[in-house]
Amino acid sequence: QVQLVQSDAEVKKPGASVKVSCKASGYTFINYYIHWVRQAPGQGLEWMGIIDPSGGDTRYAQKFQGRVSMTRDTSTSTIYMELSSLRSGDTAVYYCARDRGCSGGSCYHFDFWGQGTLVTVSS
Amino acid sequence: QSVLTQPPSASGTPGQRVTVSCSGSSSNIGSSGVSWYQQLPGTAPKLLIYTNDQRPSGVPDRFSGSKSGSSASLAISGLQSEDEADYYCATWDDSLDGFFFGTGTKVTVL
Numbered sequence: 346q347v348q349l350v351q352s353d354a355e356v357k358k359p360g361a362s363v364k365v366s367c368k369a370s371g372y373t374f375i376n377y378y379i380h381w382v383r384q385a386p387g388q389g390l391e392w393m394g395i396i397d398p399s400g401g402d403t404r405y406a407q408k409f410q411g412r413v414s415m416t417r418d419t420s421t422s423t424i425y426m427e428l429s430s431l432r433s434g435d436t437a438v439y440y441c442a443r444d445r446g447c448s449g450g451s452c453y454h455f456d457f458w459g460q461g462t463l464v465t466v467s468s
Numbered sequence: 469q470s471v472l473t474q475p476p477s478a479s480g481t482p483g484q485r486v487t488v489s490c491s492g493s494s495s496n497i498g499s500s501g502v503s504w505y506q507q508l509p510g511t512a513p514k515l516l517i518y519t520n521d522q523r524p525s526g527v528p529d530r531f532s533g534s535k536s537g538s539s540a541s542l543a544i545s546g547l548q549s550e551d552e553a554d555y556y557c558a559t560w561d562d563s564l565d566g567f568f569f570g571t572g573t574k575v576t577v578l
């Protein structure tokens with residue numbers, strides 16, 4: 346069965362960086378894009394970007410350009426999301442999600458999600 | 469100011485039909501497929517509808533989606549207590565060159 350298992354919660358100080366991992370299993374890793382979505386406490390969902398596990402190509406939301414980096418390790422079927430220059434507003438649960446692929450010309454539909462990783466930014 | 473606007477809340481009694489709206493523009497809903505997600509308290513979102521009206525396998529046919537112009541809707545028929553959750557629409561925006569979720573709607577079963 347498809348599973349996305351994320352790393353444990355992190356507590357970081359303002360200005361630091363955090364790297365969250367997402368280990369995929371149960372399907373062919375390189376065949377499905379992976380997205381990152383975050384959710385601040387009591388708030389809605391926010392898309393951060395996408396990575397192609399096959400070639401490593403990425404596309405980031407404009408809000409995070411220059412501060413986020415998504416990478417992959419095909420040998421371990423793991424995706425990484427690193428966010429730098431952390432501030433209190435980055436406190437959120439970070440999710441990885443698999444893209445089911447385009448259908449009828451429509452793309453970016455997330456069919457499996459990781460369990461989420463809480464990142465707390467506090468001095 | 470939000471790209472995709474949803475009502476903050478909706479409610480119904482068991483068995484009733486509830487509809488959640490998602491209002492956008494020609495650059496997002498008007499030109500891209502819409503998906504809907506259900507988020508139960510303390511859990512990750514779950515895909516309910518993709519490409520406007522398609523249900524993934526395993527999603528009950530009580531859930532249905534539609535789109536007209538720059539608006540989309542999610543309908544829940546035969547409302548059940550386990551449907552109490554937050555619901556989000558989502559789609560790509562060509563003008564903003566990004567992917568956006570709606571503001572979210574909390575559905576309460578009375």
